[in-house]
Amino acid sequence: ATTDNLLTMSNVEVVYDKVFLAIKGVSLQVGKGDMVALLGANGAGKSTTLKTISGLLAPERGAVTRGTVEFQGRNILPLGAPARVALGMVHVLEGRRIFEHLTPEDNLLAAFPSRGSRQRFNELKEQVFTYFPRLKERARTKSGYLSGGEQQMLAIGRALMTEPELIMLDEPSLGLAPLLVQEIFAIIREINQQQKVSVLLVEQNASAALEIVRHAYLIENGHVVMDGKAEVLRQNPDVQEFYLGGA
Numbered sequence: 001a002t003t004d005n006l007l008t009m010s011n012v013e014v015v016y017d018k019v020f021l022a023i024k025g026v027s028l029q030v031g032k033g034d035m036v037a038l039l040g041a042n043g044a045g046k047s048t049t050l051k052t053i054s055g056l057l058a059p060e061r062g063a064v065t066r067g068t069v070e071f072q073g074r075n076i077l078p079l080g081a082p083a084r085v086a087l088g089m090v091h092v093l094e095g096r097r098i099f100e101h102l103t104p105e106d107n108l109l110a111a112f113p114s115r116g117s118r119q120r121f122n123e124l125k126e127q128v129f130t131y132f133p134r135l136k137e138r139a140r141t142k143s144g145y146l147s148g149g150e151q152q153m154l155a156i157g158r159a160l161m162t163e164p165e166l167i168m169l170d171e172p173s174l175g176l177a178p179l180l181v182q183e184i185f186a187i188i189r190e191i192n193q194q195q196k197v198s199v200l201l202v203e204q205n206a207s208a209a210l211e212i213v214r215h216a217y218l219i220e221n222g223h224v225v226m227d228g229k230a231e232v233l234r235q236n237p238d239v240q241e242f243y244l245g246g247a
Ligand code: ATP
Pocket: 016, 017, 020, 022, 040, 041, 042, 043, 044, 045, 046, 047, 048, 049, 061, 094
């Protein structure tokens, strides 16, 4: 726990429908400008962890959270999702969830805060197009016609329109060919370094994630079972066997 922490999650438990303990005392930290991964198999509790941070767990559907989540030193659990976005965090959901009937440009506009100026919108849009030139080429096509990779680029671009300090990405590699995964991960890293945006990356693709992050947490069955620097984890025999496919 250093003063440079942007996000600190301590002993968080999430119970669904009063009975199902989906995460069981998860603690993790993301520093300012940091790049951190949360790795684990299907159902391990990664998405639940991200939703707890971004405020997208649905209490009306029986999700109950215990523990603390601090962002910039402030307890955010009582805040709703929009208030958390206003504080500087954004969550790119698994499966992209873009507006398919809108063009990429209009998707970017929909994500841009309504209080912002037209000039700021254009600056941010051009910045997104600098990272993802393919979106510019397709800016006037309905987004439903974009490829899976282009839709993922748009989902990330849309998140950047909120000028976040922390961007949380849920499985950006899902369904993409290996070369495209590398391309998108390289751009995520560039965004991290150039914009000083902290990144919390949830992935089942551990080998690709461990190539770009500084630190990673391994989650199994709702517990953090190990964490460490990416280069240390890559050398760990258990990580190699269970997360890197015996590489
Ligand atoms: P995935 O890769 O499928 O997203 P994950 O590691 O992100 O996996 P979670 O989605 O966080 O895992 O799910 C953790 C556990 O909680 C799973 O057993 C899942 O079935 C359960 N779960 C998730 N959402 C709900 C919900 N709304 N109500 C009840 N149980 C849920």
